[in-house]
Amino acid sequence: MGTTDNTGDTPEKLLADGTAALMAASFSQGDFDDAQAKLEAARARAAADGDRRSEALALDKLAMVLHYRALENNRDTSNADAEEALFRQALATQREIGDQAGVAESLFGIGLVHQVLRGDWATAMPYYREALELADQHADAYVRSECYRHLGFYYFAEEHDADTALKHLHTSQRLREEWGDPRSIASGTLTIGQLHLLAGRHADAARDLRTALEQMEQAGVGGRRAEEGAEWLRRAEAGEPAPGV
Numbered sequence: 001m002g003t004t005d006n007t008g009d010t011p012e013k014l015l016a017d018g019t020a021a022l023m024a025a026s027f028s029q030g031d032f033d034d035a036q037a038k039l040e041a042a043r044a045r046a047a048a049d050g051d052r053r054s055e056a057l058a059l060d061k062l063a064m065v066l067h068y069r070a071l072e073n074n075r076d077t078s079n080a081d082a083e084e085a086l087f088r089q090a091l092a093t094q095r096e097i098g099d100q101a102g103v104a105e106s107l108f109g110i111g112l113v114h115q116v117l118r119g120d121w122a123t124a125m126p127y128y129r130e131a132l133e134l135a136d137q138h139a140d141a142y143v144r145s146e147c148y149r150h151l152g153f154y155y156f157a158e159e160h161d162a163d164t165a166l167k168h169l170h171t172s173q174r175l176r177e178e179w180g181d182p183r184s185i186a187s188g189t190l191t192i193g194q195l196h197l198l199a200g201r202h203a204d205a206a207r208d209l210r211t212a213l214e215q216m217e218q219a220g221v222g223g224r225r226a227e228e229g230a231e232w233l234r235r236a237e238a239g240e241p242a243p244g245v
Contacts, residue, residue, distance in 0.1 A: 018041070104135040111124040142176070142181070173192065
């Protein structure tokens with residue numbers, strides 16, 4: 001990995017570059033080492049400049065680096081405490097300076113740690129609900145999309161209510177379309193197709209999974225995600241249950 005002279009860049013520019021690198025890595029279009037280095041540079045520059053908002057946002061994104069690394073390693077929980085600590089450090093600053101959009105993002109991140117890594121929906125849900133309430137008022141479309149997405153997962157996994165789950169996932173998808181990143185749109189379509197298959201709705205699953213694979217190809221998303229989507233589509237078309245069911 002090469003180095004870039006970013007001595008003249010602002011915290012906002014470094015943060016934007018680091019966030020873009022993180023998103024690319026999450027879709028197997030980059031690497032997490034690059035994202036982490038850029039976000040560390042953003043955090044350091046923000047701290048030096050006294051830019052507390054950018055520093056907190058960089059901490060939030062550094063926590064997400066740990067989260068995506070954990071997902072890449074079969075939900076490895078070895079850094080769950082460190083991830084939560086970063087989210088909480090960001091949250092404390094965001095509450096102090098009144099950055100409500102940032103508060104929503106960090107609350108959502110704490111929920112992720114509890115739900116995804118620790119399997120604790122009961123602890124996660126108050127964070128998710130508070131995050132959504134603030135996000136709907138203050139946050140961007142992507143953060144709002146993520147909140148609705150995980151509420152959808154809750155209704156399916158814990159309430160066994162596929163219709164309400166899909167309602168939340170479709171709201172999430174509309175927000176992803178508003179956000180405009182084709183990789184995120186493809187990911188949202190994939191999730192909707194997967195939930196249809198988990199609910200035993202094979203025709204609906206096959207339709208959405210075909211669309212997802214087309215969107216992924218157009219967005220340049222390959223690797224593990226594309227392979228996973230292809231296997232889910234095969235099962236939907238063959239009338240088989242979802243993997244692991």
